[in-house]
Amino acid sequence: MNQILLFESDFTSHDTVSFSGRRLHHVVSVHRAGLQETLKVGLLNGKRGSGIITAFDNALLSMRVSLDEPPPPPLPLTLVLSLPRPKTLKKVLHCVTAMGVKKIYLVRSWRVEKSYFSSPLLQPENIRQELILGLEQARDTILPEVLIRPLFKPFVEDELPAIARHTRSLVAHPLAADPCPRTVEEPVTLAIGPEGGFIAYEIKTLCSAGFQPITLGERILRVEHAVPAILGKLF
Amino acid sequence: MNQILLFESDFTSHDTVSFSGRRLHHVVSVHRAGLQETLKVGLLNGKRGSGIITAFDNALLSMRVSLDEPPPPPLPLTLVLSLPRPKTLKKVLHCVTAMGVKKIYLVRSWRVEKSYFSSPLLQPENIRQELILGLEQARDTILPEVLIRPLFKPFVEDELPAIARHTRSLVAHPLAADPCPRTVEEPVTLAIGPEGGFIAYEIKTLCSAGFQPITLGERILRVEHAVPAILGKLF
Numbered sequence: 001m002n003q004i005l006l007f008e009s010d011f012t013s014h015d016t017v018s019f020s021g022r023r024l025h026h027v028v029s030v031h032r033a034g035l036q037e038t039l040k041v042g043l044l045n046g047k048r049g050s051g052i053i054t055a056f057d058n059a060l061l062s063m064r065v066s067l068d069e070p071p072p073p074p075l076p077l078t079l080v081l082s083l084p085r086p087k088t089l090k091k092v093l094h095c096v097t098a099m100g101v102k103k104i105y106l107v108r109s110w111r112v113e114k115s116y117f118s119s120p121l122l123q124p125e126n127i128r129q130e131l132i133l134g135l136e137q138a139r140d141t142i143l144p145e146v147l148i149r150p151l152f153k154p155f156v157e158d159e160l161p162a163i164a165r166h167t168r169s170l171v172a173h174p175l176a177a178d179p180c181p182r183t184v185e186e187p188v189t190l191a192i193g194p195e196g197g198f199i200a201y202e203i204k205t206l207c208s209a210g211f212q213p214i215t216l217g218e219r220i221l222r223v224e225h226a227v228p229a230i231l232g233k234l235f
Numbered sequence: 236m237n238q239i240l241l242f243e244s245d246f247t248s249h250d251t252v253s254f255s256g257r258r259l260h261h262v263v264s265v266h267r268a269g270l271q272e273t274l275k276v277g278l279l280n281g282k283r284g285s286g287i288i289t290a291f292d293n294a295l296l297s298m299r300v301s302l303d304e305p306p307p308p309p310l311p312l313t314l315v316l317s318l319p320r321p322k323t324l325k326k327v328l329h330c331v332t333a334m335g336v337k338k339i340y341l342v343r344s345w346r347v348e349k350s351y352f353s354s355p356l357l358q359p360e361n362i363r364q365e366l367i368l369g370l371e372q373a374r375d376t377i378l379p380e381v382l383i384r385p386l387f388k389p390f391v392e393d394e395l396p397a398i399a400r401h402t403r404s405l406v407a408h409p410l411a412a413d414p415c416p417r418t419v420e421e422p423v424t425l426a427i428g429p430e431g432g433f434i435a436y437e438i439k440t441l442c443s444a445g446f447q448p449i450t451l452g453e454r455i456l457r458v459e460h461a462v463p464a465i466l467g468k469l470f
Contacts, residue, residue, distance in 0.1 A: 002455050072453050095460045138454035182418060218307050219373035220237050225330045225463045228456075232467030 001026050003040045003139040004051065005132055006065065017041075017051065018062045027053070027061060041065050042141040044132075071141040075100035075235055076187035078163060082109040082194040083148075084223050086119040090130055091224040097134025097144050099231050105163070107149045107156075109202055111194040117150055156205050164189040169211040172230060173203055174220050176213035180233045188234055192223060236261050238275045238374040239286065240367055241300065252276075252286065253297045262288070262296055276300055277376040279367075306376040310335035310470055311422035313398060317344040317429040318383075319458050321354040325365055326459040332369025332379055334466050340398075342384045342391075344437055346429040352385055391440050399424040404446040407465060408438055409455050411448035415468045423469055427458060 004027065010017040027033050035053055041063070042048040048071055051063035079096055083089065083106045096104065108117065120126060127146050135141060149155040168184055171191040191198075191206055198206070203213060216229060239262065245252040262268050270288055276298070277283035283306055286298035314331055318324065318341045331339065343352065355361060362381050370376060384390040403419055406426040426433075426441055433441070438448060451464060 094457070098454060098456050098460060099464070100454060137457060140454070219333060219335060219375070221333050221463075222329070222372060225333060228460045229334070229463040229467035232464035 001030070001136045003042045003048065003136050005136050005141065006041055006043045006051075008043075012062070015066065016054070016062060016064050018060050020060050024056070024059075024061045028056065039063075040139060041067070042071065042135070042139060043067055044135075044141055045143060046141055047071070048139060048141060072100065072139065074102045074142065075231065076167075077101050077231065077234070078103045078105070078167065078187075078189045079227075080105045080107060080160065080163075080189065080191040081223075082107055082192060082198065083112050083116050084194060085113070085116060086121040088222070088224055089116075089119075089121060092227055093127065093130040093146070094134045094137065095224065095228055096231070097131050097140070098138040099228065100138070100140065101231075102142060102144045104144055104146045105149055105155070106146065108152050109194055110152075110199045111196045117148075122148060152202065153205065156202075156209050160189075160206075160209050164210055169209070170214050171198070171203065171206045171211040172216070172226060173197060173213040174215055174218075176215040178212065178214050180214045180216055180230055182233050184234050190230065190234075192227060192230075195223065236265070236371045238277045238283065238371050240371050240376065241276055241278045241286075243279075247297070250301065251289070251297060251299050253295050255295050259291070259294075259296045263291065274298075275374060276302070277306065277370070277374060278302055279370075279376055280378060281376055282306070283374060283376060307335065307374065309337045309377065310466065311402075312336050312466065312469070313338040313340070313402065313422075313424045314462075315340045315342060315395070315398075315424065315426040316458075317342055317427060317433065318347050318351050319429060320348070320351060321356040323457070323459055324351075324354075324356060327462055328362065328365040328381070329369045329372070330459065330463055331466070332366050332375070333373040334463065335373065335375065336466075337377060337379045339379055339381045340384055340390070341381065343387050344429055345387075345434045346431045352383075357383060387437065388440065391437075391444050395424075395441075395444050399445060404444070405449050406433070406438065406441045406446040407451070407461060408432060408448040409450055409453075411450040413447065413449050415449045415451055415465055417468050419469050425465065425469075427462060427465075430458065 010019045012018050038050050038052050041051040047067040048069040049067035051065040055062040079101050167187040167189045169189045245254045247253050272288050273285050276286040282302040283304040284302035286300040289299050290297040314336050402422040402424045404424045
């Protein structure tokens with residue numbers, strides 16, 4: 001946790017906050033911070049700054065905070081992710097949130113197991129918790145938007161063209177002829193398939209929606225490694 | 236598992252193999268492969284090819300194999316990794332093995348918890364198991380070498396200069412002035428610090444050994460995400 005993320009509900013006056021739970025535990029047992037120590041803080045969807053610990057016990061920590069720094073710029077990338085298994089989804093959400101992605105579509109595709117869509121992780125409160133961990137990691141404050149699309153064809157044919165308009169639209173596909181582009185200047189919409197990849201029909205549908213298949217080479221990576229590797233190449 | 240990794244001990248004749256355990260279980264319950272089906276195989280530290288299932292039951296699977304394809308080229312990068320917590324180490328070993336790294340030094344640094352060096356994961360057989368999973372993922376066969384160096388100063392001062400000779404030597408450091416270079420042409424030696432980073436003295440020691448501090452920007456990533464992002468940028 002490189003930053004304590006604050007919520008409007010933590011404020012007890014215009015410049016004082018109090019909180020308990022996970023954040024209190026982290027400050028006390030990981031940061032091992034004490035009275036009058038300064039920690040980096042950020043207000044959810046607001047500015048960043050610092051907080052001085054004014055009081056704490058086992059139940060509550062209070063800080064005087066000053067917030068004057070804008071969050072880091074977002075990454076100009078929209079991610080269209082074939083819903084991976086819950087364990088992988090957690091890792092990818094953390095990673096892309098930390099890297100600055102602000103819009104994530106979780107879509108159904110042929111090789112996605114149906115059961116993944118009924119995972120408790122997809123409850124908004126659980127997704128939000130993963131995003132918050134990513135924001136804390138990267139000292140960001142702007143919560144990404146995560147949208148679930150359980151029907152591939154209507155999503156790609158009817159909704160995706162508008163999402164991808166005026167962006168470079170790429171789909172990661174091990175069998176693609178073109179390598180992943182590097183250091184792009186424009187915004188990107190990036191589609192990532194499931195373990196085993198998109199099927200040929202899905203690639204065709206994505207191509208009809210203006211997507212270009214690109215590859216990382218013959219080494220096929222796990223989704224949670226392919227995503228940061230591609231984002232690293234692109235930006 | 237995009238490839239079944241074979242060992243010399245699996246061979247029952249020059250072109251037939253039999254195995255049990257994890258690989259048998261994977262072929263039967265994940266690939267759901269049956270008799271006469273062809274799967275991709277590779278011989279540890281040897282060639283790749285295909286295998287036809289000639290017999291299987293709950294205890295043993297037999298294949299006729301043909302090995303005629305060389306493994307994919309390695310990544311020209313030596314990784315010097317400040318030993319992370321075991322859970323993170325597993326992820327990083329899998330990722331860099333799949334990406335083609337062939338030499339990994341695990342080093343002690345100031346912010347590494349002493350207990351990490353007594354983790355059972357550091358037993359050669361356990362490290363080897365993680366590397367094998369990475370090879371299976373990327374259809375590689377060449378086992379990386381993992382070397383443990385529990386003393387930072389003698390390693391960096393006495394051993395590292397020879398390791399890094401004739402390579403571009405980089406140390407990832409959030410406070411660095413220079414961005415991570417892109418699309419380098421020469422081999423690289425890359426040092427990655429622990430959570431919280433190398434301390435100033437360690438950065439100074441690495442700089443004296445010819446290392447250049449580079450940064451991914453103000454967003455600080457977890458080690459397991461920083462590594463594929465940096466490798467993606469470099470190659």
